[in-house]
Structure formats: structure tokens, C-alpha cells
Amino acid sequence: MAGILTGLSSLGLDNLENTNIFGEDVKTEQQKAEEAVKAPEEKDYLIDKTYECVVCSASFSNKIIKTGKAKLIGTDLDLRPRYNVVDMTKYDVVVCPACGYASLTRFWGNLSDKQIRLIKDNISQKVRFWEPKGGTYTYAEALERYKLALASAVVKNTKVSEKAYICLKAAWVLRGQAENLPEDTLARAKKLKDIEEEENSFLRNAYDGFTAARAKEIPPYCGMDNFTVDYLLAVLALRFQDYEVSSRLISGLLASTAAERMKDKARDLKELLKQDMKKNNK
Numbered sequence: 001m002a003g004i005l006t007g008l009s010s011l012g013l014d015n016l017e018n019t020n021i022f023g024e025d026v027k028t029e030q031q032k033a034e035e036a037v038k039a040p041e042e043k044d045y046l047i048d049k050t051y052e053c054v055v056c057s058a059s060f061s062n063k064i065i066k067t068g069k070a071k072l073i074g075t076d077l078d079l080r081p082r083y084n085v086v087d088m089t090k091y092d093v094v095v096c097p098a099c100g101y102a103s104l105t106r107f108w109g110n111l112s113d114k115q116i117r118l119i120k121d122n123i124s125q126k127v128r129f130w131e132p133k134g135g136t137y138t139y140a141e142a143l144e145r146y147k148l149a150l151a152s153a154v155v156k157n158t159k160v161s162e163k164a165y166i167c168l169k170a171a172w173v174l175r176g177q178a179e180n181l182p183e184d185t186l187a188r189a190k191k192l193k194d195i196e197e198e199e200n201s202f203l204r205n206a207y208d209g210f211t212a213a214r215a216k217e218i219p220p221y222c223g224m225d226n227f228t229v230d231y232l233l234a235v236l237a238l239r240f241q242d243y244e245v246s247s248r249l250i251s252g253l254l255a256s257t258a259a260e261r262m263k264d265k266a267r268d269l270k271e272l273l274k275q276d277m278k279k280n281n282k
Contacts, residue, residue, distance in 0.1 A: 043135040045069045045086040051094055054111050055119050058098035063137060064105070065091050077269070078203075078235045079228075080172040087176045089169055090142035093149045100127030102148035104169070106223065107162060115156040122155045139177035146170035164209025165222040168232075171202035200239075207236040227259040231266060238273055241280065246273055 005017050048061040070083040081088065095102040100123045111119070129148065132141045150166045178195045185191055210233055213221055221229050230249045237246035250273065253259045253266040 040085050042086045046091070046136065051096070051108070053096040053099060053101060054109065055101040055116050055124065056096065056099040058096055060097055060131070062094050062131075063091055076172075076175075077272075078168070078239075079232060080175065087139075087173075087180075089172045089176065090137050090139065092169060093142070093145040095129065095131070095145050095148055097129055097131040099124040100129050100148065100152075102145060102152045104149055104162070104166060107158075111156065118155050118157070119152060123152060139173060139180065142173050143170060143177070146173060159213065159217060160209050161213035161217055161221040164206045164213060167202045167209060168206040171199045171206065174199040174202065203236060203239065207233065207240065210236075227253060227256065227262045230259075231262050231269070234266070234269055238269065238276060241276070243273065243277055 008017050046063045049064045050061050070086050074082045092105050094108045101119050153163045234246045234249035250266050250270050
């Protein structure tokens with residue numbers, strides 16, 4: 001259908017003849033149909049956020065998830081969140097491309113002079129890091145960012161719970177990588193096995209770290225209270241067949257009058273523990 005401005009060419013305004021006079025305020029049925037058919041993509045959930053590095057003062061940008069954009073659709077047994085379209089875990093590390101300092105978003109902030117010197121001496125003078133140029137982060141790129149965050153946490157001698165939390169989330173990234181590995185990947189079975197082994201390695205460190213943190217640190221632990229960490233430790237203990245520890249933690253949660261919000265999860269975990277013990281004749 002011809003635009004209602006047809007004829008303006010005689011006035012020298014032929015460039016306006018087919019203009020949508022209402023712009024984005026009124027969309028045609030065809031435009032609405034095209035938008036409905038187009039499925040959202042990961043890049044649609046991202047924006048670039050500018051940061052100032054707390055180590056070298058450089059200004060840079062990292063990709064983050066738009067507030068309120070992703071929808072939570074469930075959680076794994078170990079509390080890994082699952083969202084529609086985008087894996088939010090991939091975008092929870094801030095990395096300065098100028099000096100290599102990295103941190104989980106929740107821990108990005110002030111450092112002591114001593115910590116800054118340690119980062120500069122042990123990371124900045126040696127690191128070779130380039131911010132990914134694509135519209136999204138691949139799982140391999142996300143994992144690299146988590147490893148940089150863990151290296152920074154070790155170098156600056158941060159809390160055990162922070163290092164354990166980085167290990168936990170790195171394991172979640174690896175799980176996402178396995179779940180999204182294309183069917184036509186060369187040597188796919190071996191690749192999946194390698195990913196699983198690395199995930200287990202990170203989870204083992206998370207288990208050991210949170211166990212130590214629970215004994216010596218004051219809650220909250222990276223935003224988690226005692227009951228959440230106890231549940232998480234019970235899950236990880238079950239994964240590594242440390243049945244006595246898992247059973248003790250589950251019993252503690254079920255007996256506590258203050259752990260109401262974790263009790264349903266603890267009951268479900270108790271059944272899984274029974275099944276796993278029976279399967280392994282423990």
C-alpha cells in the first residue's frame with residue numbers, strides 16, 4: 001500500500017514519501033507479526049556497563065545482563081539458577097583489560113594499598129588478556145574470566161568463602177558449557193568427560209572452601225546465610241559420596257526451627273541421599 005505522503009516528490013521531498021508517520025508509536029500488523037516470530041537472543045539481554053578499575057584507574061566496559069530482563073525458570077540441586085535464553089552466570093565477572101584484575105560483580109570495589117600492590121606485582125605485570133569482541137561471551141571466555149577472578153582472589157588473599165564461591169560459579173559455567181555443547185562437536189564424548197572432570201574439580205574446591213568458611217567466618221557467606229551454606233554443603237557432600245556429612249547437615253536443617261525456607265529442599269535431598277546410599281550399598 002502506498003504511503004499517504006505519496007506525491008511529495010513533486011515538492012522535492014521524495015525521501016519522505018514512504019515514511020511511517022507515527023514511527024515506533026504505531027506498528028503495522030506485518031511489523032507486529034515479524035516481531036512475534038523473532039525469538040529473543042542472548043545478545044538482546046545484554047548491555048555494556050562502564051567501570052573504573054580499582055587497581056589501575058582505567059575506564060573500561062564489560063557486558064552485563066539488563067535489569068529485570070532474564071526470567072528465572074528454575075534451579076539445580078546445588079542452587080545454580082537457570083534463566084530463559086541467557087545463562088546469567090557467564091556475565092558475573094568484571095575484568096579490567098588494562099591490568100587484568102578480575103572480581104565477581106558483588107565484590108568489585110575498594111582494595112587496600114597492599115592488595116593493589118599484590119595485584120600489580122603478580123598479575124598486571126604478567127597477564128595477557130583481551131576483552132572478547134563478540135556480542136556475547138562464549139563459555140570458554142566466561143570460564144577464563146572466572147579463572148582470572150580466582151587468581152586475583154588468591155593473590156589479594158581474600159576470604160575463603162569468596163574463593164569458594166568463585167569455584168562454585170565456575171563449575172556452573174562448565175555445566176552450562178556441557179549442556180550447550182553442539183551435537184556435531186568433534187570427539188564430543190571426550191570433551192564432555194573433560195568438562196565434567198573440571199566441573200568436579202571446581203566443586204570439590206567449593207566444598208572444601210565453604211566447609212572451612214563455615215567453621216571460621218561470620219555469616220553471611222557471599223550473601224548466603226548459615227542454612228543456605230549448610231544445604232549447599234549437604235548437596236556437595238552427597239555428590240562426593242561423603243554421606244555422613246551430608247546426612248548430618250540435612251538432619252540439622254530439618255531439626256532447626258529457623259531453617260523453614262530450606263526444609264523442603266532438605267527433605268528432597270534426604271530422599272536423594274537414601275537412593276544414592278542404596279545404589280552404592282553404603
